[in-house]
Amino acid sequence: MTMTQTIQKKQNIMHFLKNNISFAAFIFLFIMFSFSSNGKFLTVSNLLSVSGSSVDLLICALGATFIIMLGSIDLSAGSMISLCGVFAAKTYNATHSTWAALAAAIAVGLVFYAIMGFAHTKLQVPTFIVSLGFLSIARASVTMVSSGTITMIPFESTFKKFLGLKPWLLIIGLAAFAIAWLIERYTLFGRYTRLIGGDETVARLSGINVNKQKMMVFLFAGVFTALAGVVMAARIGSGSPSVGQGYELNVISAVVLGGTSQRGGIGGVRGTLIGALTLGMLSNGLVLWGMPSEVQLFIKGIVLILAVYVSLERKRNMVIK
Amino acid sequence: MLEVAVVFKGIKKYFSGTKALDWDSEDFIEVNSGEIHGLVGENGAGKSTLFQVLMGIYERTAGEILLFGEQYNVENVHKAEEAGISIIMQQPNFAYNMTVAENIFMGRDKEFTNKAGLIDWKKQNEATLKILKEYNYDHIKPTDILSNLGFEEKKQVEIARALSIKPKVLLVDETSAAISKESVENLYKLLREQRDKGTAVIYISHFIDEIYNLCDRVSILRDGKLIKKLVVKDTTPNMIINSMVGRDISGNNYRSDNSTIGDVVLEVKNYTMEGSFTDINLSVKTGEIVGIAGIGGCGSDAFGRALFGYEKATSGEVIFKGKNGHMSSPQKAIKNGIGYIPKDRDQEGLFLIYDAVLNTSSANMKKMSKNGIVNHKMERKVAQDAVKQFRIKTPSELTAVSNLSGGNRQKVAIAKWITNDSDLLIVNSPTRGVDVGAKYEIYKILETLKNEGKSIILISDELPELLGMCDRVYCFRKGRKSGEFCRGVNFTEEHVVSTMV
Numbered sequence: 087m088t089m090t091q092t093i094q095k096k097q098n099i100m101h102f103l104k105n106n107i108s109f110a111a112f113i114f115l116f117i118m119f120s121f122s123s124n125g126k127f128l129t130v131s132n133l134l135s136v137s138g139s140s141v142d143l144l145i146c147a148l149g150a151t152f153i154i155m156l157g158s159i160d161l162s163a164g165s166m167i168s169l170c171g172v173f174a175a176k177t178y179n180a181t182h183s184t185w186a187a188l189a190a191a192i193a194v195g196l197v198f199y200a201i202m203g204f205a206h207t208k209l210q211v212p213t214f215i216v217s218l219g220f221l222s223i224a225r226a227s228v229t230m231v232s233s234g235t236i237t238m239i240p241f242e243s244t245f246k247k248f249l250g251l252k253p254w255l256l257i258i259g260l261a262a263f264a265i266a267w268l269i270e271r272y273t274l275f276g277r278y279t280r281l282i283g284g285d286e287t288v289a290r291l292s293g294i295n296v297n298k299q300k301m302m303v304f305l306f307a308g309v310f311t312a313l314a315g316v317v318m319a320a321r322i323g324s325g326s327p328s329v330g331q332g333y334e335l336n337v338i339s340a341v342v343l344g345g346t347s348q349r350g351g352i353g354g355v356r357g358t359l360i361g362a363l364t365l366g367m368l369s370n371g372l373v374l375w376g377m378p379s380e381v382q383l384f385i386k387g388i389v390l391i392l393a394v395y396v397s398l399e400r401k402r403n404m405v406i407k
Numbered sequence: 408m409l410e411v412a413v414v415f416k417g418i419k420k421y422f423s424g425t426k427a428l429d430w431d432s433e434d435f436i437e438v439n440s441g442e443i444h445g446l447v448g449e450n451g452a453g454k455s456t457l458f459q460v461l462m463g464i465y466e467r468t469a470g471e472i473l474l475f476g477e478q479y480n481v482e483n484v485h486k487a488e489e490a491g492i493s494i495i496m497q498q499p500n501f502a503y504n505m506t507v508a509e510n511i512f513m514g515r516d517k518e519f520t521n522k523a524g525l526i527d528w529k530k531q532n533e534a535t536l537k538i539l540k541e542y543n544y545d546h547i548k549p550t551d552i553l554s555n556l557g558f559e560e561k562k563q564v565e566i567a568r569a570l571s572i573k574p575k576v577l578l579v580d581e582t583s584a585a586i587s588k589e590s591v592e593n594l595y596k597l598l599r600e601q602r603d604k605g606t607a608v609i610y611i612s613h614f615i616d617e618i619y620n621l622c623d624r625v626s627i628l629r630d631g632k633l634i635k636k637l638v639v640k641d642t643t644p645n646m647i648i649n650s651m652v653g654r655d656i657s658g659n660n661y662r663s664d665n666s667t668i669g670d671v672v673l674e675v676k677n678y679t680m681e682g683s684f685t686d687i688n689l690s691v692k693t694g695e696i697v698g699i700a701g702i703g704g705c706g707s708d709a710f711g712r713a714l715f716g717y718e719k720a721t722s723g724e725v726i727f728k729g730k731n732g733h734m735s736s737p738q739k740a741i742k743n744g745i746g747y748i749p750k751d752r753d754q755e756g757l758f759l760i761y762d763a764v765l766n767t768s769s770a771n772m773k774k775m776s777k778n779g780i781v782n783h784k785m786e787r788k789v790a791q792d793a794v795k796q797f798r799i800k801t802p803s804e805l806t807a808v809s810n811l812s813g814g815n816r817q818k819v820a821i822a823k824w825i826t827n828d829s830d831l832l833i834v835n836s837p838t839r840g841v842d843v844g845a846k847y848e849i850y851k852i853l854e855t856l857k858n859e860g861k862s863i864i865l866i867s868d869e870l871p872e873l874l875g876m877c878d879r880v881y882c883f884r885k886g887r888k889s890g891e892f893c894r895g896v897n898f899t900e901e902h903v904v905s906t907m908v
Contacts, residue, residue, distance in 0.1 A: 093468060112863065273780060274780075284760055285757075285758050288769075291717060292718075292737070292741075292770040294734075351760055
């Protein structure tokens, strides 16, 4: 029956496109920029540079992916990476130990995200509100701690070398991605996150300790956000109390562009990798085209809206009677 | 009065991965005005899909629909209702935070809106009261908020709404499941009145005796195909069942009697939950199926939830396996060997966006993992076995369960808890909306569990089910235990019903 076959084929193509739209968009942009920037885009050094500058965004977005998969959201990411970056820089200058700097940043991240997690699970405040509050709280904290000034990180330091420059920067990015992916796919932690995002009530009725899992996801995000803050500080060469304003929007865009639905349950870190690289590529390409930064911001806003639209389409694809 | 109201011809409706309806191009169903036309079939046969195509909820992939002789194509429910077709659905769809009046007239409030765009609420409430009175539903007030109404009353508002459109074609989708006997009789009366008025009524049901009670003709679907069309008075129930199922299921014996009953495993004393049930005393032994019979509002649902730790009881004693049986959370209950199959499978039992694999393993993750690492191979195998054993109709175990029909989703919901190996399984309405063949399979599964020495609490309002499956039945009425029956002693419908109502 040819009618059946044609109908089936049409549906299969639509199905494929809808489920791989982020990858398709990535390829599309890649090709477009390659052909339209007088060869400046498609060089090894440029591509490595794009990748390098996307690492902090990627790491932060990996943590955010789990939060969004839960059905929650984190608006405090920008303030938190600034806070963790400053703590890392100050600790490094005091101890000359990159490990100590890393530990300090992670400790701060854990504490703040633990409080956010507590506010959400025990006090029942929606994550939108909690993280919005911490956007301000964290920003105020970093301003107080740094007295409003930046803390320089010496260029010759191990801090800069291992966290801010290639090749280590890329290795760390890849390692973070690999760890996040393995956790998502193979561990109970990843599975419980997905189930709670799929339907919190059903997850509870299936015996999952929802509050405990949510708390653990927040702590997980705390570690990754802290690491992103450290990488960012290493990249720009200082712990800065003013960096990262609006950063959370980039993070959420990267996650959502990659196909993780902000309604929870659908998506994953594989998509986030593509989303982060796409955003990095978009910035880079627009710069190569000579676009001023306002235009870049404008286009990023449009991309975010389209990304959400597409991710909604994906979930709507499920037939619910 | 034998005007042809609706003709369905050659209908096909494909979803990604499933052919919900796949009639041959010459197959047709004709429904006349002034007829109650039954539509039966197993789960996944395509009955609800046919309705949804007619109501404009889905666009058909192929085929023709004629409404009073004219070609019929609508893009949405609103247009379908304007064409004179209305539907009473399996699951009521309401704006629960709004009033009865607002829900009944949703989308139709133009007649109460003046030129400035302001709505005359008084007029709307009066019109609503008129409608409610017409169907003897005036114990419900137009200003009542939907979420405050009980299950029965919500159904009644749904029915009132569908009839207030003054439909020429009325679709009824398995409405009599889960409502009281009195409401069922009322519903039949309304449907017969509609038929006598000349409305074409198409009625989906799983109850064969209902088809005989109500319908003039019946069309039988199976696996998306149109199998047979029969005139009810010229057929026997077995003929219908055999066409539905494609195999011979005769002999209604749900179980064979043998003694597997052991010692008391659960004892409940003075168990109370304020607002739901009071002073319940009962016990359950190993290898026993204990039924809890009752109609809406009797407290049996809350009782099940409390035992599972999902809701908190106010006072009382629970002894399970010799120790304190109060469960503070479902997690604790599962750890102690208690499972719970909820009444509302879609809202509470299943992750609709996920596949059968994730669903069946979701209550059993500790066993499906080692040291925190998930064993994908094992859970996939478990799901595949479940699909085979329960005859779940799905393209694969990797298909999202939202794509499955109601009855097949129920099978997945049950499979989820069977694989959990619970000592005590609390089951609420396990065969609601499930067809004859699948019902039998589910009963066989429960019987196997009983024979393995497990205990089952079966909460249900279906008497044949309770009498067919249970060793003992407790009756709940308005939150209290109103009776207790043992197999062999007064174990008949009449006796049990008298304590239920």
